[in-house]
Amino acid sequence: MLIDRVIVEFDRALRTIAAPASSVRPHPGGEIPDAGLSEAERKHALGLMRVNHCGEVCAQALYQGQALTSRNPMLREALSVAADEETEHLAWTERRMGELGGRKSLLTPLWYVGSLSIGVSAGGLGDKWNLGFLAETERQVEAHLAGHLLSLPENDERSRAIVDRMRLDEIQHAEMAVRHGAAELPGLVKLAMRLAAKVMTKTAYRF
Numbered sequence: 235m236l237i238d239r240v241i242v243e244f245d246r247a248l249r250t251i252a253a254p255a256s257s258v259r260p261h262p263g264g265e266i267p268d269a270g271l272s273e274a275e276r277k278h279a280l281g282l283m284r285v286n287h288c289g290e291v292c293a294q295a296l297y298q299g300q301a302l303t304s305r306n307p308m309l310r311e312a313l314s315v316a317a318d319e320e321t322e323h324l325a326w327t328e329r330r331m332g333e334l335g336g337r338k339s340l341l342t343p344l345w346y347v348g349s350l351s352i353g354v355s356a357g358g359l360g361d362k363w364n365l366g367f368l369a370e371t372e373r374q375v376e377a378h379l380a381g382h383l384l385s386l387p388e389n390d391e392r393s394r395a396i397v398d399r400m401r402l403d404e405i406q407h408a409e410m411a412v413r414h415g416a417a418e419l420p421g422l423v424k425l426a427m428r429l430a431a432k433v434m435t436k437t438a439y440r441f
Contacts, residue, residue, distance in 0.1 A: 255324035262326060263395025268333065275387040280336040281439040282382050283393060286400065287327040288339050288438040289375055292349040293320045296371060299353020306361050309414055313368075316407045323403070326396045333392070339438045365416035370424055372408035374431060376401055 271279065297317040301310045331338060339345065356367040379401040386393050 255321050255328055257322040257325035259322055261329060261396070262399040263392040266391045266395060268392055269387070269389040271387055271390060275390065276334055278385075279387055279390050279393050280331060280334040282386060283327050283330050283334065283396075284336065284339055285435045285438045286379070286382065286397065287324065287331060288342065288345050288434060289378070290320050290323040290327060290400075291342055291345050292434070293317075293371070293375070294324070295346045295349035296353040296356075296368070299350045299355075300357040300364050300368060303354055303357025304361055304364060306414075309361055309365070312410055312414060316410065319403050319407070323400050326400070330393055330396055340441050341437065345434065345438070362415050362417040363419075365411040365414050366419045367423075369408045369411035369416040370419050370427060372404045372411065374424075374427060376404040376408065378431065378435070379404065 294317055297313045297320065301313040301317070304310050304313065328338065352367075357364045379397050382397050383394060383401070386397065
């Protein structure tokens with residue numbers, strides 16, 4: 235029933251915003267000794283991991299909004315599985331931010347609410363567009379994470395291991411959306427998504 239799904243997703247929302255995330259899989263890079271980073275390198279790595287954490291909060295909200303409005307039970311289950319993996323990403327990035335001596339974005343609730351609204355709207359357009367939005371989101375996130383692998387301090391192998399594992403998961407999520415019948419989004423929609431992501435990343439890096 236819809237009310238049951240709303241209750242489940244409301245509980246997930248509270249845990250995403252307020253509670254520490256947990257991971258079933260081992261934390262990537264957990265066995266790698268932490269490198270001696272300079273203060274500038276530490277701040278840069280922290281900023282990038284804060285951006286990645288915000289991205290995972292947004293992904294959680296998108297998946298939840300899309301699951302609420304999807305008409306396909308199989309798709310809702312696939313979205314739920316993907317959301318669980320995104321929860322693990324939250325746990326990995328949270329722990330790494332703590333190791334780097336930082337905190338998550340002060341604007342986390344704002345990122346969540348905005349992304350949830352987008353997810354609900356995308357789901358309301360129908361499953362093929364819902365999936366198309368998901369696939370394009372994951373492609374852009376994968377490209378963004380690949381850029382972080384180039385930007386992170388060269389000796390910060392712990393952060394690199396987390397980002398690379400996240401990148402591989404996002405590729406799988408995009409492929410899942412395509413398998414389920416994702417439509418190709420118009421170019422203007424893709425451009426708007428990239429511009430919105432740019433605003434989020436620049437803000438979350440500092441705040």
